[in-house]
Amino acid sequence: MTEALEQTGRKARLIGQGVPEDFLVSAAVAEFKGPDIFGVVRFAQVNMELTRIEANFSGLSPGKHSWSINEFGDLTRGAATTGKIYNPLKDQTGRELLGDLGTLEVDEKGEAFYSGKKERLKIVDLIGRAVVLYETEDKSATGITASVIARSAGVGENYKKLCTCDGTTIWEASSNDFVTSKV
Structure with missing residues (x-):
């Protein structure tokens, strides 16, 4: 040409360059805007089978807090209306649920930082779901806050x-x- x-x-x-159709949504973000808890979670699709996750939070109580990606982005009653932990694989083998993000370690100032990766997680499937934070490590309790995951411009987009x-x-x-x- x-x-x-x-x-x-x-x-x-x-x-410009071509990209696989499933890779068109390669970045997403969830923002927590208070009034007590503030933070941002960034998702970046590294390849079709690996997602990089980075998060910063403030306003949490010191100690361990679980967090997850839940099924729905319905925040009409806060975290209570976000559904169960996202698990598209319907894994019955006892392995970790795909939407389980583990535990955050919150320091004495109420701040937490996370940088890691999650295999088999595809950003295109996360848009409109919610990131939920829990008061403790117990994910069976209702979360204390949640934020909807939205598409974001990725690197070079x-x-x-x-x-x-x-x-x-x-x-x-x-x-x-x-x-x-x-x-």
């Missing part, structure tokens, strides 16, 4: 353009510009 455009006497650059006025036409590629061959 670049050669064809340059044959017309113009300079051209083709920017929110480019800003700067015109340098060098006469070069910049062409943006979209997913429609890529053809997959069937072998």
Whole structure:
């Protein structure tokens, strides 16, 4: 395409890349905006089978707090209306539920930080669900707060353009510009 455009006497650059259709939603975020507990949870799809999770919280009581991804983003009655822990695999073997995020260690200032990864978790399936925080390590109790998971721009998905006025036409590629061959 670049050669064809340059044959017309113009300079051209083709920017963009193709991505698998399931990978189009590659980042998500859940924000906790008080009044007592504040925080943000960021999800980034590393590959089709691995998600990176980073979280920061403040306003929690010191000690251990469980947290999870729950089935629904319904916050009409806070965490009580978010359903059960998300488990699309319906795993009956006793293994950990996919939405179980483990335990946060909250320091004496009420702050917690988490950085880790979760296998088999796909961000495209999380949009509209909720992240729930619990008062203790007991996930059978109702959570103390929750936040809906929303789509977020991932790395390289929110480019800003700067015109340098060098006469070069910049062409943006979209997913429609890529053809997959069937072998």
